[in-house]
Amino acid sequence: MLPDAITLPTLECERLRLRWLTPDDLPALFAVFGDPEVCRYWSRPAMLDVAEAAGLRDQIVSLFTQRSLFQWGIALRESDEVIGTCTLAGLDEPHHRASVGYALARAHWGRGYAGEALPRLVRFAFDELNLRRLEADVDPRNLASIRALERAGFMREGYQRERYHVNGEIQDTVLFGLLRREWREVGLDRPVSAPDT
Ligand SMILES: CC(C)(COP(=O)(O)OP(=O)(O)OC[C@H]1O[C@@H](n2cnc3c(N)ncnc32)[C@H](O)[C@@H]1OP(=O)(O)O)[C@@H](O)C(=O)NCCC(=O)NCCS
Incomplete structure (x- = not known):
């Protein structure tokens, strides 16, 4: 997968740009993952300081080198400000799948940005990485995330009880899956964004 790349390719959307995270983005990363509301249904508690954001970025760089994690910054096209991240994790080349x-x-919720970034991520995974299957797991109470997955074509495949233990809380998870052939069949593979750079 992307054998010669030193960084992730930039993926353009209508209002967003999915791009490689740089050290300049650490305060923005901390602003996202230091917010307990953002991490309410996340698998890890909120970060306590910007050093944790630096640790996350180091991990992102290292796991990209191993080709097991692709994590883009989600930036506003207009300002290039990072407002979030999106991820292909657990990249499994032999089985052509990822999560x-x-x-x-939080300041950027409810504007349809997930509805823009997620389909772009899916298109890259299927068209460029040649994956066959994508997976997601989500807390059943995380309605915005569930809706974003369903809009992108993901189907409910299962339910796991008490899968996570975060901040002293035990959380169930709903499992979602999307197959490339289904995604093509229903016409979700149409590009809806600007050309990549
Ligand atoms: C999940 C998350 C990325 C959604 O981002 P967003 O940009 O606000 O989502 P969108 O605006 O694209 O909305 C997605 C859909 O959910 C709906 N939605 C938004 N908030 C909702 C809510 N509180 N309840 C029900 N539906 C909601 C939207 O109407 C939209 O549906 P539509 O396309 O049919 O109109 C954002 O809430 C977030 O970062 N949450 C914290 C991190 C997280 O939980 N990540 C997912 C882990 S699985």
């Missing part, structure tokens, strides 16, 4: 993830700073 998707995404988070946005």
